Amino acid sequence: MNLSGKIAVITGAGSGIGQAVALEFSQAGAKIVCCGRRENKLLETASLIQQAGGEALVIPTDVTQKDQVDGMVANTLERFGRIDVLFNNAGSFGALGGLWEVDVDLWWKDVETNLRGTMLCCHAALPHMIDRNEGIIVNMSGGGAGGPLTGGSGYGCSKTAILRLTDTLAAELRRAGSSVMVFAMDPGFNRTAMTEGLGSMEGVEKWMPHVHRQLDTDDKNKPQDCARTMVELIRLAVPQLSGRMFHAGMDMEKIAKNADEIYEKDLRVLRPR
Numbered sequence: 001m002n003l004s005g006k007i008a009v010i011t012g013a014g015s016g017i018g019q020a021v022a023l024e025f026s027q028a029g030a031k032i033v034c035c036g037r038r039e040n041k042l043l044e045t046a047s048l049i050q051q052a053g054g055e056a057l058v059i060p061t062d063v064t065q066k067d068q069v070d071g072m073v074a075n076t077l078e079r080f081g082r083i084d085v086l087f088n089n090a091g092s093f094g095a096l097g098g099l100w101e102v103d104v105d106l107w108w109k110d111v112e113t114n115l116r117g118t119m120l121c122c123h124a125a126l127p128h129m130i131d132r133n134e135g136i137i138v139n140m141s142g143g144g145a146g147g148p149l150t151g152g153s154g155y156g157c158s159k160t161a162i163l164r165l166t167d168t169l170a171a172e173l174r175r176a177g178s179s180v181m182v183f184a185m186d187p188g189f190n191r192t193a194m195t196e197g198l199g200s201m202e203g204v205e206k207w208m209p210h211v212h213r214q215l216d217t218d219d220k221n222k223p224q225d226c227a228r229t230m231v232e233l234i235r236l237a238v239p240q241l242s243g244r245m246f247h248a249g250m251d252m253e254k255i256a257k258n259a260d261e262i263y264e265k266d267l268r269v270l271r272p273r
Contacts, residue, residue: 001084001085001136001235001237003028003029003030003085003234003235004028004030005029006029006030006031006085007031007033007076007080007082007083007084008025008030008031008032008033008084008085008086009035009072009076009083009086009087009121009125010022010025010032010033010034010035011036011063011087011088011090011117011121012035012036012089012090012091013034013035013036013042013045013089014034014036014038014040014041014044014045015038015041015045015192015193016190016192016194016223017089017140017190017226017227018036018045018087019041019044019045019223020222020223020224020226020227021087021223021226021227021230022034022045022049022056023048023227024228024230025231026049026052026054026055027052027054030084031054031055031057031080032045032046032049032055032056032057033056033057033059033072033079033083034049034057034058035060035063035090036060036061036090037060037061037062037090039058042058042059042060043058057075057076057080059071059072059075059076063090063113063116063118063120063121064112064113064116064120065120066120066124069117069120069121069124070124072124073124073125073128077128082128082132083125083128083129085135085136085137085138086121086125086129086135086136087138087140088118088137088138088139088140089140090113091113091114091140091194092109092110092112092113092114092155092194093110093194093197093198094109094110095107095109095110095152095154095155096151096198096201096204096207096208097151097203097207098151098207099153102154106154107153108154110154110155110158111154111157111161114158114162115161118162118165122137122139122165125137126180129178129180130176130178130180133179133180134179134180135181136180136181136182136183136234137169138183138184138185138230139162139165139166139182139183139184139185140162140184140185140187141159141160141163141185142155142159142186142187143155143156143159143189144156144157144158144159144160145159145160145162145163145186145245145270146186150207151203151206151207151208152207160270162184163184163245163269163270164270166182166183166243166245167243167244167269167270169243170182170242171243173242174239174242179239181237181239181242182242182243183233183241183242183243183244183245183246184244184245184246185226185229185230185246185248186246186247186248187221187226187247187248188221188225188226188247188248189214189221190222190223190225191215191222192223195211221249225249226248229246229248229249229250229252232253233246233252236252236253236255236256238256240259240260241255241256241259241262241263241268244262244267244268245268245269246268
């Protein structure tokens with residue numbers, strides 16, 4: 001899919017990876033719908049897009065609230081008439097520590113924001129995409145999806161579940177005969193407001209000593225790396241890759257050339273070893 005002239009909905013667009021993706025998509029010619037809880041941050045992103053000659057619509061949205069998500073999709077369709085790309089990026093990491101000692105409400109908030117938020121946005125946008133038989137969804141995965149995230153069970157469980165949600169949704173779309181595609185993206189460790197907040201939490205040295213090391217080094221992924229990979233993923237997307245997970249910085253040209261093998265061997269998915 002060429003992003004020029006396309007309509008892209010981005011949750012968590014006020015900062016970090018969401019903002020970087022919004023700017024990169026806009027530079028590629030897309031019109032951006034900026035969603036998230038913090039309207040002031042969304043307006044900052046929209047201003048950056050507009051200053052560069054792009055078009056952006058701000059819709060404050062708590063992705064854990066079905067009525068707000070449904071309203072966001074309805075407002076987007078009223079303004080632009082369609083949704084071509086949905087990037088489920090809004091996330092939360094507030095519960096740090098052993099499961100027996102964390103605040104259960106913070107733990108569940110992580111799951112609700114990361115998993116329920118992704119599900120609700122897919123649920124609201126998919127009928128429109130299926131009706132048009134066109135569209136791409138990208139779900140943000142991350143830490144904990146490839147192995148235990150010690151001290152971050154809520155976040156890790158939600159991000160692992162997003163992989164299963166992604167490949168199940170891809171299978172359901174195929175069963176329904178739809179051309180809509182869905183992917184998962186692992187951004188790696190990025191310096192964002194979330195990771196900086198994690199670095200300031202009590203107990204981080206005990207449970208995640210790597211966080212400060214990664215925040216203090218330059219050899220880590222940057223939000224722009226994920227944004228550029230996302231543009232390439234969308235440009236090169238083919239049905240054989242739907243349901244798969246990819247990492248920021250990957251050579252998407254190489255991935256696309258091997259799409260048949262990836263599909264036939266069931267690679268880049270969450271499976272028991």
